[in-house]
Amino acid sequence: xxxxxxxxxxxxxxxxxxxxxxxxxxxxxxxxxxxxxxxxxxxxxxxxxxxxxxxxxxxxxxxxxxxxxxxxxxxxxxxxxxxxxxxxxxxxxxxxxxxxxxxxxxxxxxxxxxxxxxxxxxxxxxxxxxxxxxxxxxxxxxxxxxxxxxxxxxxxxxxxxxxxxxxxxxxxxxxxxxxxxxxxxxxxxxxxxxxxxxxxxxxxxxxxxxxxxxxxxxxxxxxxxxxxxxxxxxxxxxxxxxxxxxxxxxxxxxxxxxxxxxxxxxxxxxxxxxxxxxxxxxxxxxxxxxxxxxxxxxxxxxxxxxxxxxxxxxxxxxxxxxxxxxxxxxxxxxxxxxxxxxxxxxxxxxxxxxxxxxxxxxxxxxxxxxx
Ligand code: G3I
Numbered sequence: 001x002x003x004x005x006x007x008x009x010x011x012x013x014x015x016x017x018x019x020x021x022x023x024x025x026x027x028x029x030x031x032x033x034x035x036x037x038x039x040x041x042x043x044x045x046x047x048x049x050x051x052x053x054x055x056x057x058x059x060x061x062x063x064x065x066x067x068x069x070x071x072x073x074x075x076x077x078x079x080x081x082x083x084x085x086x087x088x089x090x091x092x093x094x095x096x097x098x099x100x101x102x103x104x105x106x107x108x109x110x111x112x113x114x115x116x117x118x119x120x121x122x123x124x125x126x127x128x129x130x131x132x133x134x135x136x137x138x139x140x141x142x143x144x145x146x147x148x149x150x151x152x153x154x155x156x157x158x159x160x161x162x163x164x165x166x167x168x169x170x171x172x173x174x175x176x177x178x179x180x181x182x183x184x185x186x187x188x189x190x191x192x193x194x195x196x197x198x199x200x201x202x203x204x205x206x207x208x209x210x211x212x213x214x215x216x217x218x219x220x221x222x223x224x225x226x227x228x229x230x231x232x233x234x235x236x237x238x239x240x241x242x243x244x245x246x247x248x249x250x251x252x253x254x255x256x257x258x259x260x261x262x263x264x265x266x267x268x269x270x271x272x273x274x275x276x277x278x279x280x281x282x283x284x285x286x287x288x289x290x291x292x293x294x295x296x297x298x299x300x301x302x303x304x305x306x307x308x309x310x311x312x313x314x315x316x317x318x319x320x321x322x323x324x325x326x327x328x329x330x331x332x333x334x335x336x337x338x339x340x341x342x343x344x345x346x347x348x349x350x351x352x353x354x355x356x357x358x359x360x361x362x363x364x365x366x367x368x369x370x371x
């Protein structure tokens with residue numbers, strides 16, 4: 001048992017002890033199990049070769065049930081040269097998940113980033129269609145029946161709702177999307193197939209374009225099962241998330257929050273962290289209230305290791321654990337909300353809900369979580 005795991009268990013039993021002496025029956029529970037107690041499938045996070053053995057290992061195993069590979073399942077890692085496939089790192093991630101009783105969301109098959117030059121250089125339609133099919137058959141086929149879902153296509157739109165420039169769109173137009181979904185379905189009929197995108201968090205041309213595209217795909221009987229809303233948010237611009245999740249769910253497909261973080265414009269202050277608490281609860285409540293929302297995946301554990309640090313240095317503190325792996329208020333807000341079965345507006349300054357020792361419903365008629 002790793003040192004961090006023993007520290008976490010120590011803290012858990014201390015918390016339980018503290019509350020027990022105060023006559024409260026406090027049940028320490030993972031975010032994943034509480035999300036399931038609220039009728040959802042999972043609370044997830046990212047994993048990869050850099051974090052599997054790292055100091056976040058205890059939190060990852062202790063709190064989350066679904067995992068998205070952060071980079072080792074991407075095209076440039078799996079097929080850096082034409083016809084040469086490298087599965088060492090991706091296999092290691094799959095085996096880590098299976099060894100720890102966790103599930104995997106495969107990420108990602110067709111994306112304009114992390115594309116090797118040999119793919120980017122293709123100009124012939126037939127050639128590119130063959131290359132896409134071959135890559136998907138190999139990648140999806142390798143983990144057939146072992147993954148919960150795949151992000152089949154990722155980030156296809158510009159902010160104005162037009163299609164993003166990529167070798168796929170340049171050579172095949174919109175047709176690369178149905179091609180990718182049909183190929184993935186054949187390669188693994190059981191995996192849930194997602195289209196994944198960011199900045200679907202507020203009304204505008206991008207989410208409109210996503211909804212129109214999904215309607216076109218449904219009209220063509222393309223085997224699409226779900227929409228992934230990455231939900232990389234900026235603190236202060238979060239309030240529309242619940243409404244937009246409802247719009248995405250109006251397609252009749254599953255939806256999921258697939259890459260959650262809420263970055264704070266520097267300097268990071270206690271007041272801004274207080275606001276972030278409410279925003280994490282709002283997003284979580286937004287998913288709880290939409291039956292089609294199957295789960296929430298975070299994009300990292302500690303602020304220290306977030307992609308935001310390098311990619312968006314004007315922002316910081318986007319996650320639920322600080323650089324020393326201490327739970328932040330954001331964690332307490334989500335934990336508290338899930339304990340209350342999504343009820344109550346613990347938006348501002350959530351405290352962990354506890355139920356009195358007597359069984360059944362709690363003081364405020366709250367459902368007691370059977371964990
Ligand atoms: O592992 C190598 C290391 O060996 C090498 O020394 C180092 C220097 O080049 O690179 C390391 O790999 C980097 C990897 O992150 C691990 O840190 C890759 O270069 C870098 O490209 C990769 O960045 C990932 C990025 O997607 C591009 O794939 C980030 O981890 C990941 O958080 C980010 O995630 C994306 C989602 O896939 C899609 N949505 C947005 C999200 C954030 O950008």
